[in-house]
Amino acid sequence: MTTNLRAEYAEKYGLTDDIIKKAEAWTETDGDLEGLSEERVRGILDMRFGAIAVDTPRSELWHTPESIDVVADIPYLPDGGYDKENGQCRGHLLDLYLPHDTVLRGGKTLPVYIDIHGGGFTYGYKELNRNFNVHLADMGFAVFSLNYRPAPQTDLKGQLADVEAGLRWIKAHLDEYPVNPDGIFLTGDSAGGALTLLTLAIENNAEAAAAFGIDEPSGIEFAGAAPVCGAYSSASLETMGSEPTIGYDPNRRIGLEQMLGVGFFDGLEAADPKFLTAEGLAFNVDLPPLFIVTCGDDFLEADNLALATALSRKGADFELFDPKPRRHETLGHVFAIGMPWLKESVECFERLRAFSYSRC
Known part of the structure; x- marks a missing residue:
């Protein structure tokens, strides 16, 4: 079949x-x-x-300049997992991007971003975000790019457990690299944006950690985070993957239940709705400063505006980057990830750098 x-x-x-x-x-x-x-x-x-x-023509532009050093396929868990033929679960690998100049200089001053890729919880690995990670590194960050097992290999709780295992590995090995342990930020796009916010809840709220089945959060004290076009409501989660720009058929409508099965969200009764909505996360978790990215034709813009609104009502520290497409042009979902060369993406990276460096 x-x-x-x-x-x-x-x-x-x-x-x-x-x-x-x-x-x-x-x-x-x-x-x-x-x-x-x-x-x-x-x-x-x-x-x-x-x-x-969509990603195949974009992949022709993926590259890593000589100014960026890459340490690829570091296992953060010692298992055979799904990809037994290669002796390591592909979902349990991470990459590290470092500006070469920083490697030569040494020291412990480079801020860190940890990136969680998107893909509707079922598509993509860390390699999908290589250009985003290269641009972050070029802007003056070390970047750890995390894999996690995609559905149907695991469910939401399993994906969060993978992320936490990756974070524990990173924390245990930070002193091996020329990075600032007090300047660690988290980012993720689309489904990765959802995983970013849920991970921040786990790291900053013991009740949330228990609700998501995490016994041992990493304990990283994040200086901030930059969720990109994230999904933060059940209505958006039900239709994630249906945005027309993902495929060529504007009429396709694929709910997560059809893609992932009804069991993907099993065992989360204690988290819903307290930690599964933008408002719930904003008011029940002491989140670090957030740089929220969306745009005028992002199909998840409403979710991101709801998060910003809730944070504003709480008086929390955040910035919102929400450019509107210019006439006769589009930006669309996760524009800064897929097309970092756009004028709006360049501005996004510049503002992200200023946001992050001011909070280290």
Whole structure:
């Protein structure tokens, strides 16, 4: 069944075998779908193959300049996991990006960003965000880029457990790198934005940690965070992955339940709604300073404005970057991640740097 559906969705999105093979450098395609219902396989393939169709032309622009050093595929958990053939679960790897000049200078002064990629909880690995991470490093940050297991390999609690394991590894190894241990920030886009806010709740609220099943938060005292076009409401979560720019069919509507199965959100009764809405997070968690990124044609703009509104009512420290598309142009969802060369993206990076450096 999976083979036939793979061919069907490859034809739908105009993907050749070579394109799909190349895309497997930054995402799962269909290797983890055996045993699922046809409905779930269809939902996941539609999400993944539609996203591959958009990301493939962008991937031609992905590069790492000589001024940035990369330490790739560091295991943060010693397991065989899903990818047993290679002896390491791909979901339990991370990358580190460092400005080469900082490596030469040494010292412990470089601020740190930890990046959690997006992808509707089922698409993408850390490699998907390489250009975003390169731009952050070029702006004067060390960047740890985290993998986590995509659905259907695990559920939301499992993904949060992966993130926490990665954070514990980073905290234990910070002194090996030329970074400032008091200047650590968290970022994530779309689904990664949701995981960013939930991770901040876990790190800053014992009740939230218990509600999400985390016995051992990392204990990192984040100086701030920069969620990008995050999903913070149940209504948005139900339709994440349906934004037309992800694929070429403007009428596709894929809810997370179809893609991920009803069990993806199991066991979160104690977290809902206190830690599963923008308002709940803002009023029940002492969040660090936030740099919130969205734009006028981001399909999750309302979620991000709701978060900013709640933080404003609380009197919390935050900045909102919400540019409007210029006439005859679009920005769309996670524009700074997928297209960091845009004028608005350049401004976003500059403001993000100023925000972060002022809070170290």
